[in-house]
Amino acid sequence: xxxxxxxxxxxxxxxxxxxxxxxxxxxxxxxxxxxxxxxxxxxxxxxxxxxxxxxxxxxxxxxxxxxxxxxxxxxxxxxxxxxxxxxxxxxxxxxxxxxxxxxxxxxxxxxxxxxxxxxxxxxxxxxxxxxxxxxxxxxxxxxxxxxxxxxxxxxxxxxxxxxxxxxxxxxxxxxxxxxxxxxxxxxxxxxxxxxxxxxxxxxxxxxxxxxxxxxxxxxxxxxxxxxxxxxxxxxxxxxxxxxxxxxxxxxxxxxxxxxxxxxxxxxxxxxxxxxxxxxxxxxxxxxxxxxxxxxxxxxxxxxxxxxxxxxxxxxxxxxxxxxxxxxxxxxxxxxxxxxxxxxxxxxxxxxxxxxxxxxxxxxxxxxxxxxxxxxxxxxxxxxxxxxxxxxxxxxxxxxxxxxxxxxxxxxxxxxxxxxxxxxxxxxxxxxxxxxxxxxxxxxxxxxxxxxxxxxxxxxxxxxxxxxxxxxxxxxxxxxxxxxxxxxxxxxxxxxxxxxxxxxxxxxxxxxxxxxxxxxxxxxxxxxxxxxxxxxxxxxxxxxxxxxxxxxxxxxxxxxxxxxxxxxxxxxxxxxxxxxxxxxxxxxxxxxxxxxxxxxxxxxxxxxxxxxxxxxxxxxxxxxxxxxxxxxxxxxxxxxxxxxxxxxxxxxxxxxxxxxxxxxxxxxxxxxxxxxxxxxxxxxxxxxxxxxxxxxxxxxxxxxxxxx
Numbered sequence: 112x113x114x115x116x117x118x119x120x121x122x123x124x125x126x127x128x129x130x131x132x133x134x135x136x137x138x139x140x141x142x143x144x145x146x147x148x149x150x151x152x153x154x155x156x157x158x159x160x161x162x163x164x165x166x167x168x169x170x171x172x173x174x175x176x177x178x179x180x181x182x183x184x185x186x187x188x189x190x191x192x193x194x195x196x197x198x199x200x201x202x203x204x205x206x207x208x209x210x211x212x213x214x215x216x217x218x219x220x221x222x223x224x225x226x227x228x229x230x231x232x233x234x235x236x237x238x239x240x241x242x243x244x245x246x247x248x249x250x251x252x253x254x255x256x257x258x259x260x261x262x263x264x265x266x267x268x269x270x271x272x273x274x275x276x277x278x279x280x281x282x283x284x285x286x287x288x289x290x291x292x293x294x295x296x297x298x299x300x301x302x303x304x305x306x307x308x309x310x311x312x313x314x315x316x317x318x319x320x321x322x323x324x325x326x327x328x329x330x331x332x333x334x335x336x337x338x339x340x341x342x343x344x345x346x347x348x349x350x351x352x353x354x355x356x357x358x359x360x361x362x363x364x365x366x367x368x369x370x371x372x373x374x375x376x377x378x379x380x381x382x383x384x385x386x387x388x389x390x391x392x393x394x395x396x397x398x399x400x401x402x403x404x405x406x407x408x409x410x411x412x413x414x415x416x417x418x419x420x421x422x423x424x425x426x427x428x429x430x431x432x433x434x435x436x437x438x439x440x441x442x443x444x445x446x447x448x449x450x451x452x453x454x455x456x457x458x459x460x461x462x463x464x465x466x467x468x469x470x471x472x473x474x475x476x477x478x479x480x481x482x483x484x485x486x487x488x489x490x491x492x493x494x495x496x497x498x499x500x501x502x503x504x505x506x507x508x509x510x511x512x513x514x515x516x517x518x519x520x521x522x523x524x525x526x527x528x529x530x531x532x533x534x535x536x537x538x539x540x541x542x543x544x545x546x547x548x549x550x551x552x553x554x555x556x557x558x559x560x561x562x563x564x565x566x567x568x569x570x571x572x573x574x575x576x577x578x579x580x581x582x583x584x585x586x587x588x589x590x591x592x593x594x595x596x597x598x599x600x601x602x603x604x605x606x607x608x609x610x611x612x613x614x615x616x617x618x619x620x621x622x623x624x625x626x627x628x629x630x631x632x633x634x635x636x637x638x639x640x641x642x643x644x645x646x647x648x649x650x651x652x653x654x655x656x657x658x659x660x661x662x663x664x665x666x667x668x669x670x671x672x673x674x675x676x677x678x679x680x681x682x683x684x685x686x687x688x689x690x691x692x693x694x695x696x697x698x699x700x701x702x703x704x705x706x707x708x709x710x711x712x713x714x715x716x717x718x719x720x721x722x723x724x725x726x727x728x729x730x731x732x733x734x735x736x737x738x739x740x741x742x743x744x745x746x747x748x749x750x751x752x753x754x755x756x757x758x759x760x761x762x763x764x765x766x767x768x769x770x771x772x773x774x775x776x777x778x779x780x781x782x783x784x785x786x787x788x789x790x791x792x793x794x795x796x797x798x799x800x801x802x803x804x805x806x807x808x809x810x811x812x813x814x815x816x817x818x
Contacts, residue, residue, distance in 0.1 A: 175265070175269075176261050176262055176265050176269045176270075176272075176273060177273075177277075179260065179261045180261050180273070180277065180278075180281075183257055183260070183261065183281065184280040184281055186199070187199065187281065188280075197250070199253075200250060200253030200254070200257075201249055201250070201253055202253075203253045203256035203257055203260070204249045204250070204252035204253035204255075204256055206256060207244065207245065207252055207253075207255060207256040207259070208243070209245055210229055210231065210243055210244070210245035214229060214231045214243065214245075215229050215245070216229075217648050219231055220647075220648065221298055221299055221302045221595065222298065222302075222595055222596060222597065222620070222648075222649065222650060223294055223298040223595075223597070223618070223619055223620045224246075224251060224294065224295050224298055224299070225248075225251075225294075225295075225643070226246050226247055226248030226250075226251040226295075227246060227247045227248075227645060228244065228245070228246045228251055228255060228295070228298075228299060229244065229245050229246070230242065230243070230244045230255075230299065230302050230303065230306065231243045231244070231306075232303065232306035232307065232310060233310070234267075234310040234311075234313075234314060235264075238266070238267070238314070239264050239265060239266055239267075240262070240263075240264070240265060240266075240267055240270050240303075240306075240307050240310065241263055241264060242258075242259045242262055242263045242303060242306075243259070244256075244258070244259050244299065251295055254295045254296055254299065255299055257281070258296070258299050258300060258303065261273075262303060267307050267310070267311050270303060270304055270307045271304055271307060271308070273300060273304075275296075275297040275300055275301065275614070275617070275618060278296045278297060278300065281296055294618050294619040294620070297617075297618035297620075298595065298618055298619075298620060301594055301595050301618070301620075302595045304594070305591075305592075305594050305595050308591055322336070322337075322592065322687075323337070323588070323592075323593070323652075323687045323688055323689050324336060324337025324340040324341075324687075324688045325337065325340055325650075325685050325686060325687040325688060326340045326344055326660060326664070326685070326686045326688075327683055327684070327685045327686075328664055328667045328668065328671070328683070328684040328685075328686065329671070329681070329682070329683050329684075330668075330671040330672065330674075330675055330681075330682070333664070337688075340688060344376075345376070345377075348380070349377070349380040349381045349383075349384045350381070351384075353381055353745065354381055354384045354385050356749065357381060357382075357385050357745075357748070357749065357752070358385045358388045358389050360749070360752040360753060361385070361389045361391070361392075361752065362388075362389055364413070364414065364752065364755050364756070365411055365412050365413045365414070366391075366412060366413070366414045366415075366416060366752055366755060367391040367392070367393075367403075367404060367407030367408070367410075367412035367414070367415045367416070368382060368391065368392045368393070368415075368416050368418065368748070369393050369395070369400040369401075369403050369404050369407075369415060369416075369417055369418070369419075369427065370382055370392075370393070370394045370395075370400075370417075370418035370419065370743070371394070371395070371396065371397060371400065371418065371419040371420075371423065371740065372394060372395065372396060372626045372630075372659045372662055373419075373626075373659065373740040374394070374418055374661075374740060374743055375740070375741050375743065375744065375745075376660065376661055377745055378418065378743060378744065378745050378748070379394060379661035379662070380661060381745055382394060382418075383661060383662075383665055391407045391410060391412050393407075394661075394662055395627070396501065396503075396625055396626045396627050397419065397422075397423050397426070397481055397482060397501075398481055398501050399627075400417065400419065400423055400426070400427060401423075401426045401427045401429075401430040401431075402430075404417075404427045404430065404431055404439075404441075405430060405431060405434045405436065408431060408434070408436040408439045409436075412439065413439060413440070413756075414439065414440045414441075414442065414755050414756075415427060415431070415439060415440070415441050415442070416442050416444070416748060416751055416752065417441060417442065417443055417444070417767070418444055418743040418748065419449075419740070419743065420449045420450060420451040420454070420740065421443065421448060421449045421450065421451070421454075421484070421767075422451060422454045422482065422483060422484045422485070424441055424442075424443045424767040425484060425485045425767060425770075426481075426485065426788070427441050427767070428441045428767045428768070428769055429485055429769070429770075429781050429784060429785050429788075430785070430788070432769055432781060433785055433789075437769070440755070440756075440757075440766065441766070441767040442751050442755070442762060442765045442766055442767065443765050443766075443767055444742065444743040444744065444747040444748060444751065444765070445742045445743070445747060445765070446764035446765060447742070449742050449743070451482060453480065453482045453483065453525055453526055453603075454482060454483050454484050454487070456525045456570075456572060457479070457480075457483045457484070457487045457491075457524060457525035457570075458483075458484055458486070458487050461572060462487075462524060462525055462570060463490065463491075463494070465522070465524065465570050466491055466494045466495050466522065466524075467494065469494070469495045469520070469522040469568070470494045470495050472520050473520075473810075474516055474518065474519050474520070474808045474809055474810075475495050475496070475519070475520045475521070475522060475808070476495070476496055476497075476498065476512050476516070476519060476520075476521050476522070476804075476808050477491055477492075477494075477495040477496065477497040477498070477521075477522045477523075477524070478497075478498055478499075478500050478505065478508055478509055478512070478521055478522070478523045478524075479491055479497055479498070479499055479500070479523075479524060479525070479787060480499070480500060480501075480502075480505075480523075480524070480525060480526050480529065481499045481500065481501050481788075481791075482526075483499075483525065485770060485780060485781065485784035485785070486770065486780055486784065487784075488783075488784040488785075488786075488787045488788070489774050489778075489780045489781075489783040489784035490774060490775070491787075492783050492784070492786055492787055493774050493775060493776050493778075493783060495522065496804060496807035496808045497786075497787040497790075498512075498787050498790040498791050498794065498800070498804060499787045499788050499790070499791045500791060501625055501791075502529065502601060502602035502603065502624055502625040502626075502628070503624050503625035503627060503628050504791070504794070504795065505523070505529065505533065505602065506533060506536065506551075507552065507798075508791070508794060509521055509523070509533065509567070510551070510552040510554075510555055511552070511554075511794065511798065511799060511800060512800060513555075513559070513563045513566075514552065514554035514555060514559070515799060515800050515805065516800070516805060516808055516809065518566075519566065519808070520566045520567075520568070521563075521566065521567050521568070522568050522569075522570075523567070523568065523569040523570070524569060524570030525570045525572075526570075526602075526603050527569065527570060527571050527572060528602075528603050528604060528609070529569075529602045529603050530569020530570060530571070531569065532602060532604075532609045532623075533567070533569065533602075534564070534567060534569065535609070535610070535613075536613070537560055537563070537564055537567065538564070539613070540555075540557075540560045541557055541560050541561050541564075543557070544557075545557055548560060585608070585689045586607040586608050586611055588689070589608075589611060589652055589689060590611060593650070593652050593687060594611075594615075595620075596620075596650040596651065596652055596687065597615070597620050597621060597632075597633075597636060597649065597650060597651045597652070598611060598612045598615040598616075598620065598621040598622075598651075598652045598654060599612065599621065599622050599629045599632060599633070599651060599652060599653055599654045599655065600612035600621070600622070600623050600654035600655070601623075601624070601625070601626065601629070601654060601655040602623055602624055602625065604654055604655075608654060609623060612654060626655060626659055629653075629654075629655060629659065630659070630662055630663060630666060633651055633663055633666070633667065633684075634666050634667070634670065636649060636651075637649060637667055637670050637671075637682065637684055638670055640682050641670060641671075641674045641678065641680065641682060644678055644680050645680060646680055646681045646682070647680075647681075647682050647683070648682075648683045648685065649682070649683070649684050649685065650685045650687060651684070651685065651686055651687065652687045652689055653686055653687060653688055653689070654689065660686055660688075663686060664686075667684050671684075751765055769781055770784070790803075790804045
């Protein structure tokens with residue numbers, strides 16, 4: 112090949128630059144770039160370098176990435192005016208060779224950047240990694256040029272050793288979208304590292320990971336990849352006769368339906384279609400279910416059917432009573448108990464012993480997850496003043512409590528993973544600036560966060576059996592194959608998955624929170640892609656129960672359909688199901704799956720078997736399917752509806768009765784159990800703890816006194 116080398120040196124620059132060009136039949140190789148400066152001289156500040164017009168061999172570039180990064184940071188920081196920094200970035204962009212059209216493919220796209228970015232990589236004969244990048248934005252192209260100058264020709268371990276946090280010093284105040292700019296640095300680096308892992312695995316002859324099953328959503332329809340995804344997609348086009356049957360009975364008998372996001376896809380598909388003809392159907396997370404039931408009662412519904420676990424129907428019953436709708440019947444979907452591993456963990460002597468220790472430490476506040484029984488909430492509230500929380504408001508609830516009550520101790524439960532994740536989040540906040548912390552909560556800073564950590568406790572023996580399954584194998588595979596995708600994770604997932612999603616969140620590529628937070632995040636990213644008005648492929652890893660896919664599909668299709676008339680842009684949205692490869696494979700031939708039992712920790716739980724291809728549930732991670740929620744079948748819903756009103760008492764086992772028993776202090780369980788929920792509603796409305804709750808925490812003399 113006919114190479115020519117061009118060398119340019121910037122005064123005060125700590126590294127020299129080499130830029131090679133070659134004929135158009137091969138890609139250009141970029142080691143470093145000419146420095147932006149009106150005069151070009153050869154001044155060496157690193158004695159190991161010589162100023163010669165030759166190509167640096169990969170062996171000579173060993174261990175250079177940290178020094179290259181440091182020199183680049185110094186160069187940007189030496190320019191005091193933002194305009195000069197922009198000129199420097201644009202200068203680098205002008206030196207980055209354009210990628211050929213053959214490399215501007217969807218598979219080479221870097222997700223998460225506002226502009227379109229393409230990245231290509233190869234391993235050379237000496238085992239080092241060569242990078243090429245391009246963008247349709249000059250500023251973004253400058254970012255790519257900087258990263259290529261640092262990592263092109265580096266050894267794989269050097270590429271993988273660079274952390275997104277190492278790039279923080281490059282955020283030197285360029286004008287424009289600050290968050291978007293930081294995301295570009297980070298997302299391109301993560302994509303470089305993903306390509307590097309793949310090249311190393313290929314060289315070592317390792318079999319590549321099989322991709323997780325996924326569902327691709329477009330304006331035209333769906334494309335399931337893998338049997339598990341096919342099972343999820345099967346019911347996105349529900350049986351019209353079943354929809355008509357359900358709508359007819361709901362209308363005739365004025366029945367409202369509240370269902371959790373985690374319903375079986377067949378049930379959700381039917382409900383979503385039926386909602387177009389009967390508005391009193393609502394699918395949401397557990398908190399909103401009770402609110403929706405009240406609205407349905409106000410609109411004239413005589414019965415509410417609850418598709419969820421038992422504590423959800425209990426909450427609906429109690430909130431309806433509180434709102435004055437005691438005459439409205441509430442019905443579950445099974446004659447058997449529909450349990451929940453989290454709710455069960457809180458209904459144990461161990462949990463009450465945990466709160467017993469809390470009651471002796473004053474002032475104390477018990478923050479209890481909404482996913483617990485009304486009885487547990489009542490018993491807890493009599494031991495320690497209690498407020499409920501959801502995964503979307505737990506952080507703000509705890510931070511506000513610490514800010515509002517001096518010397519407070521907070522006791523969170525029963526979800527151990529969520530508790531550990533909250534503590535880890537606060538530990539990370541101690542590394543933030545006061546300004547960054549104030550964006551999370553205005554009354555906190557580094558000192559206040561450090562001081563509250565010893566006074567934050569969480570229960571260590573409670574897990575959701577679904578989120579518990581996002582274990583090491585799944586995290587390893589996500590990190591290997593999907594680290595550049597959008598990552599979503601429920602706050603209840605184990606620490607490894609939480610940390611992965613939190614890292615993605617910091618660079619704008621992830622969300623950690625409730626089911627509603629996850630849905631909102633996906634909708635926001637899809638809308639942003641539509642607003643950019645360029646073809647795009649968005650990939651989301653669904654780090655929660657797979658039943659959410661029905662609501663996601665409905666929301667995404669609504670956005671894509673709304674843009675059809677105004678844009679010819681093609682947006683593909685891929686929902687990835689992180690299902691373990693070591694999955695259970697037995698399936699049932701009956702209409703209702705047989706629940707197999709597996710050992711999980713110290714107790715045995717039923718698990719819905721996976722599909723025959725080997726995708727499905729596994730104790731090794733990534734089942735994402737709750738066996739308890741799957742007890743809410745379409746046949747059960749129709750059975751309950753057809754027998755209402757229950758004049759023959761056929762539905763006695765299905766009815767949710769109000770609690771008639773009393774707490775240890777002789778109060779109504781229903782009344783006391785609702786108080787923590789009402790305290791949370793006050794917090795959601797006012798963004799502060801109610802005076803009543805603060806009084807319960809501090810007591811009449813300000814020394815803390817339980818209810």
